[in-house]
Amino acid sequence: MNWLKAISESELRPGGRQVVRLGKRQVLLLHHQGEIFAVDNACPHLGFPLQMGRVDDECSLHCPWHRSAFDLRTGDVKTWSPWPPGVGRVLGSLSREKTLPVYPVRVEDGMIWVGMEEETS
Numbered sequence: 001m002n003w004l005k006a007i008s009e010s011e012l013r014p015g016g017r018q019v020v021r022l023g024k025r026q027v028l029l030l031h032h033q034g035e036i037f038a039v040d041n042a043c044p045h046l047g048f049p050l051q052m053g054r055v056d057d058e059c060s061l062h063c064p065w066h067r068s069a070f071d072l073r074t075g076d077v078k079t080w081s082p083w084p085p086g087v088g089r090v091l092g093s094l095s096r097e098k099t100l101p102v103y104p105v106r107v108e109d110g111m112i113w114v115g116m117e118e119e120t121s
Contacts, residue, residue: 003106003113012036012112019051022114027103029112030055030072036105037072038114044098045081061100070100 004022006029012018017030019041028041032055041049043063054062060069060078067081080097104115 001104001115002118003115006038006112006114009107009110009112017051019049020114023116025116027114029105029114030061032059032072033057035059036107036112038103038105039070039072039075040101043068044100050100072102075100075102 006020006022006027007018012029012031014031014034017028020027020029026041026049027038028051030037030039037059039050039061041051043050043065045063045066045068048063048065050061050063052064054064055072056062056069058078059072061072062069063081067079069078070076071078076099077097106113106115
């Protein structure tokens with residue numbers, strides 16, 4: 001695992017969120033209920049950005065584009081909003097339930113670090 005320096009801890013206040021580019025990924029950092037979470041900033045449904053999604057008291061991130069919600073700790077789907085039947089082959093294939101990639105976070109020396117698995121070529 002590679003630990004990548006994201007931002008300084010002071011840049012992410014409680015309740016705050018920020019999108020950072022780490023390698024080839026856009027990662028959404030969220031400071032919620034005293035914890036810092038790092039997730040892909042792309043909904044696994046259609047790839048739309050998640051930074052404007054609502055976070056609830058159960059640490060679920062709700063996609064702002066449809067009714068899906070993801071656990072910030074595990075990336076597991078808490079609710080899924082599939083496409084209605086008959087919308088076509090392409091959109092139908094996108095309706096499968098998919099987890100949200102989450103990344104380990106550590107705070108060290110005043111910086112937020114995000115763990116990324118090494119990409120193989």
